[in-house]
Structure formats: structure tokens, C-alpha cells
Amino acid sequence: MMTPKDIAPYILRALAEAQTEGRTMDLETLSIAIKVRRGDVRKTVSALHQEGLVDALRLRLSLAGFAIGSALLTRELPPIRRPKQVAQKVAAA
Numbered sequence: 001m002m003t004p005k006d007i008a009p010y011i012l013r014a015l016a017e018a019q020t021e022g023r024t025m026d027l028e029t030l031s032i033a034i035k036v037r038r039g040d041v042r043k044t045v046s047a048l049h050q051e052g053l054v055d056a057l058r059l060r061l062s063l064a065g066f067a068i069g070s071a072l073l074t075r076e077l078p079p080i081r082r083p084k085q086v087a088q089k090v091a092a093a
Contacts, residue, residue: 002036002040002080004040004043004044004047004048006080007034007036007040007041007044007080008044008047008048009072009077010034010036010077010080011030011034011041011044011045011048011054012048012053012054012061012065012068012069012072013069013072013073013077014030014033014034014069015030015054015059015060015061015065015069016061016065016066016068016069016070016072016073017069017073019060019061019066019069020070020073024059024060025059026059027041027042027045027059030045030059034080035080036080045059048065052064052065053065053068
């Protein structure tokens with residue numbers, strides 16, 4: 001199960017990249033960009049909003065959120081989902 005904590009770095013990075021390029025995003029485009037279900041994106045955006053990192057109504061980063069997202073632009077994040085082989089091994093255990 002993916003939690004907002006798992007998804008947050010991907011959202012911050014995607015929004016920072018969009019803002020840097022002068023693009024706007026909505027839940028649908030953000031969901032497609034990071035390949036996560038819209039409901040999970042919405043839940044994570046709400047959590048980031050409560051932390052003051054994202055303006056959930058405009059889907060824009062705050063200054064603190066932009067600083068974190070910009071720092072993540074130069075980092076390689078691990079795959080957001082576990083590979084199928086690992087998931088199958090866990091299920092078999």
C-alpha cells in the first residue's frame with residue numbers, strides 16, 4: 001500500500017519541474033506524470049497542504065515546497081512501486 005509519505009517526493013519534484021517551466025498542473029496531469037492513482041495523489045496533496053508545502057486549491061508549491069522539490073530535481077528517486085518479482089516473493093512468504 002502506498003502512503004502519502006511514499007508519494008510526496010514525486011509530487012514535489014513534478015510540481016517544481018512544472019513551475020520552473022511555467023506550466024500548471026491539475027490532479028489528472030500530476031497523476032499521469034508520476035503514474036499514481038488520482039485518489040492517492042489527492043490524498044498526498046492534501047497532506048502536503050496541511051504541512052504548508054503545497055497550495056492544494058491552485059496546485060502550486062509554497063516557497064518551502066519549491067525548495068524541497070527543486071532539490072529533488074537533481075536526485076534519482078527509487079521506483080515508486082516495487083518490482084513484480086519482489087511483490088510476488090513477499091506474497092509467497
